[in-house]
Amino acid sequence: MDYTQISIIKRDGKTEPFSLDKIVRAITKAFRAGGITDEGQAVEQIASDVAAAITKAEISVEEIQDMVEERLMKRNPSIAKRYIIYREWRNVERDRRSSIKSVMDGIVTVEKNDINLSNANMSSHTPAGQMMTFASEITKDYALKYLVGVRHGRAHRDGDIHIHDLDYYPTKTTTCIQYDLGDIYERGFSTKNGSVRTPQSIQSYATLATIVFQTNQNEQHGGQSIPAFDHFMAPGVLKTFRRHLTDMTLFLCGVRGGVTLERAELKALVAEHVPTIEPCETAVGRLFAALRQSGVEVADEDIRRIWRQAYDTTRRETHQAMEGFIHNLNTMHSRGGNQVVFSSVNYGTDFSPEGRMVIRELLSATIEGLGHGEVPVFPIQIFKVKEGVSWSEEDYAAAVKDFDKALAGEIKFKTPNFDLLIEACRTTSVALFPNFMFLDAPFNRHEKWRIDDPDRFRYEVATMGCRTRVFENLHGEKSSWGRGNLSFTSMNLPRLAIEAMREAGDMIPDGNKHAIRKEAREIFLESVRKTATMMAEQLYERYCFQRTALARQFPFMMSNDVWKGGGRLQPNDEVGDVLKHGTLGIGFIGGHNAMVAIYGEGHATSKEAWQTLYDAVTVMNRVVEEYKAKYGLNYSVLATPAEGLSGRFTRMDRKRYGEIPGVTDRDYYVNSFHVDVREPVSIVEKIRLEAPFHAITRGGHITYVELDGEARKNPVAILKIVKVMQDEGIGYGSINHPIDTCRKCGHRGVIYSKCPVCGSDDILRMRRITGYLTGSLESWNSAKQAEERDRVKHR
Structure with a gap:
């Protein structure tokens, strides 16, 4: 032819x-x-x-x-x-170009797809959001081609593992950090355009906290957290109180005539003799005596009246400061796509009058909500439950016996902050926050913690709201302050289980179910070990790359010593060993689905499956210990907070293996070690099943229970759940319940199809996605929306 x-x-x-x-x-x-x-x-x-x-x-x-x-x-x-x-x-290159073209087209046309909805905290349809998504997709491709090792890149592409935050890989940045806010305030800090002095009022303390959050968020891709918010804010309350006490005393002396002092002198006198805002006899008497000794003629009753007025004014200003703090963190955009800061605050153990005032007003402002009463999405609030400070069995019994009196403040509790725990439970029943951190769980305890130590807060574990935990440290004091997670990678547990069953079936062709499962278990555990080992090497590879970053790439975090040790570096120094205090997380997803692949049922109903999943996580911990010794780095096992990943692995495995009932037949894999969201277990049983995994996932974990109906009508139920979590050894827990708001009339409660007040079907449905809230279910990707629909209510 x-x-x-x-x-x-x-x-x-x-x-x-x-x-x-x-x-x-x-x-x-x-x-x-x-x-x-x-x-x-x-x-x-x-x-x-x-x-x-x-x-x-x-x-x-x-x-x-x-x-x-x-x-x-x-x-x-x-x-x-x-x-x-x-x-x-x-x-491959042609397919990749075609795929990238399809992704870009979807961004341009603002499709409602899982790329555009991969981050529930970002408005991807805005111009800045589109630019962020464009950059993210292109940068992931660049990182896999040129930065990630060939073996690790292939494992990520194939879906054996997931290297998180690939789009930030080239920047060499770290994931998250816990602020030593007291140190930052004491020294002041600098930003691109100047420096900021030590704050002198509670309003300034709260405002500067939001500025620290916002500024540092631009240098990291993950969460920002304050580990002892009440402790760090308390000095601002005292400074505000002293200022009002000084000004009111000067005013009174000016009206009455007679001997008076210059403002500077009186300010110094008040600072010396007023150690607290509490109107106790000792403090009031000391101030009265000091004034009389200085020649100021003022009556004892006058001082008491001034003290009460200064206290009330300080409380109002503290409330406004906390209100502003919440409003700012829900409106201040930290980067493109209308993203606000992934912010968290831990509190509950400062029993000073100043620290208690901060938390009482923060909780009050949280219940009030935003401008039209909307539930605040940020900051994620975490209440620290501690025996002898915010918890005792005696106080619990008294509160449960008459919860109305407890709410009204009519019961005198044994522990100083149990009343704040009551308020926290009330707030959770209305606004889904705070979550609860249990400091008495054996793995959360610190041997140096003493109730009479003013520095005890440094020895209290704190968490990012999403669940990331940073505490143990090979290179310094066990503490959360001034450090964070460097990076984390997650393994696809269901795939390992499916492959194990296939291999075991080939080895035992007679089809003996029990023999196949026994063999599959051993193959699965060995696969977990090999995969965790490969992930540990990949994390080390990324760590070595991160070490080469220059300090000037993170001008706020390093020059202000926000990441401890960074303040010693010159701008052109590599960050190097400063990063060794951070953590490297070996994560996992789909524990339930993996167990169904092997045993035909999940670990909520099969003791054999539960033990196998527990053993798998234990194997990961052995690898962690091996690599701690090998590289001298803070490896840990993380119960991955999967958002986009829960759907990615499932789609890939369904394409590879087909639809396997209970494994790949849904749009998502169940998070980490969690009981299947559809499993109708009780509240107590869910907590008992998941609690042992908290001790072996020290890179972070969370257990939640899902309530039916309006929790605000039954806040004592929240306290009872807190007790179960405390008793069972939960490290970090949360309590979910539906919160719906009518966008037309503002009615809030459980709303089904239409608002019962105005009949509108324009309803904002607030739910928790991984540990933090989102503005509406509409912003979730398809996998997480499917998961939310499947969540059963625990009773």
């Missing part, structure tokens, strides 16, 4: 005239790749043979390439292999 009459059907369906030169060029590249440059005659002959073999007027590109492969294989198999590899590489 005359090849000049032949048409080539391209991959996009278009046609073009046959070209012998294109075949010659392709074969020539294969020979050159094999180191052969003088086979021009052979190349011409192969191309001519291919052209002569064409017997139809139209032929596809793929068919021609098959013909070239066949003839190369007969003439020179090694060159044929080169050609096949090159062809496959071209196909």
Whole structure:
């Protein structure tokens, strides 16, 4: 056939005239790749043979390439292999370009897809959000091609593991941090355009906290947390109180006449003799005596009246400061896409009058909500439950006996902050926050903690609201302050279980179910070990890359010593060993689905499955200990807070293995070690099943229970759940319940299809996604929306 009459059907369906030169060029590249440059005659002959073999007027590109492969294989198999590899590489690159084009098109047209909804905290349809998504998708591709090791990159692409925050990989930044806010305030801090002095009022303390949050968020991709919010804010309350006491005393003396003091003198006198805002006899008496000794004629009753007025004014200002703190963190955008800071605050153990005032007003402002009463999404609030400070069995019994009196403040509790725990439970019943951190769980205790130690807060574990935990440290004091997570990677547990069952089935062809499961268990555990080992190496690879960052890449975090040790660096110094205090997380997802793959049921109903999942996480911990010793780094096991990942792994595994009931037949894998969201277990049983996993996931964990109905009508139920969590050894827990708000009239409660007040169907449905809240279910990706629909209520 005359090849000049032949048409080539391209991959996009278009046609073009046959070209012998294109075949010659392709074969020539294969020979050159094999180191052969003088086979021009052979190349011409192969191309001519291919052209002569064409017997139809139209032929596809793929068919021609098959013909070239066949003839190369007969003439020179090694060159044929080169050609096949090159062809496959071209196909992969072509598919990737096509995929990227499809992704970009979806961003441009603002499709409602899982790329645009991958981050529930970002408005991806705004111009800045689109730019962030464009950059994210392109940068992930760059990182996998040029920065991540070949083996690790392949494992990520194939879905064996997931390297989190790949888009931030090239920036060398870390994930999250816990602020030593007291140190930052004491020294002041600098930003790009200047420096900030030590704050002098509770309003300034709260405002500067939001500025620290916002500024540092631009230098990290994860959460920002304050580990002892009440402790850090308390000095601001005292400074505010002293200022009002000074000003009111000066005013009174001015009105009454007689001897008075200069403001500076009186301010110094008040600072010396007023150690607390509490109107106790000792403090009031000391101030009265000091004033009289300075010649100021003022009556004892006057001082008491001034003290009460200063206290009330300080309380109002503290409330306004906490109100502003919440409003700012829900409106101040930290980066593109209208993203606000992933902010968390831990509190509950400062029993000073100043620290208690901060938390009481913070809780009050949280219940009040935002402008129209909306539930605040940020900050994630975590109440620290501690025996002798905010918890005792005696106080619990008294509160449960008459919870109305407890809420009204009519019961005198044994522990100083149990009344704040009561308020926290009330607030949770209305606003889903605070969550609860249990400091008496054995793995959360610190041997140096003493109730009479003013520095005890440094020895209290704190968490990011999403669940990331930073506490143990190979290179310093066990503490959360001034450090954070460096990076984390997650393994696909269901895939390992599916592969284990397939291999075990091949080894035991007689189909003995129990023998196959026993063999599969051993194969699965060994696969977990191998995968965790590979992940540990990948995390080390990333850590070595992160170490090469220059301090000037993180001007706020390093120059202000926010990440401890960074303050010693010069701008052009590599961050190096400063990062060794951070943590590296080996994460996992789909524990329930993996157990169904092996046992046909999850770990909530099968003791054998529960033990196998527990043993799998224990294997991960053995790898962690091995790599702590190998590299001297703070490896840990993390119960991954999967948002987009829960759907990614599932889609890939369904495509590979088909639809396996209970494993790949839903749009999501169940998070980490959690009981299946559809499992109708009781509240107590869910907590008991999950609690042991908290002790072996020290990189972070969370257990939640899902309540039905309006919890605000039954806040004592929250306290009872807190007790179960405390008794069972939960490290960090939360309590979910539906909170719906009518966008038209503002009615809040459990709303089904339409608002019961105005009949509107425009309803904002507030739910918890991984540990933090979102503004509406509409912003969730498809996998997490499917998970939320499946969540059963625990009773």
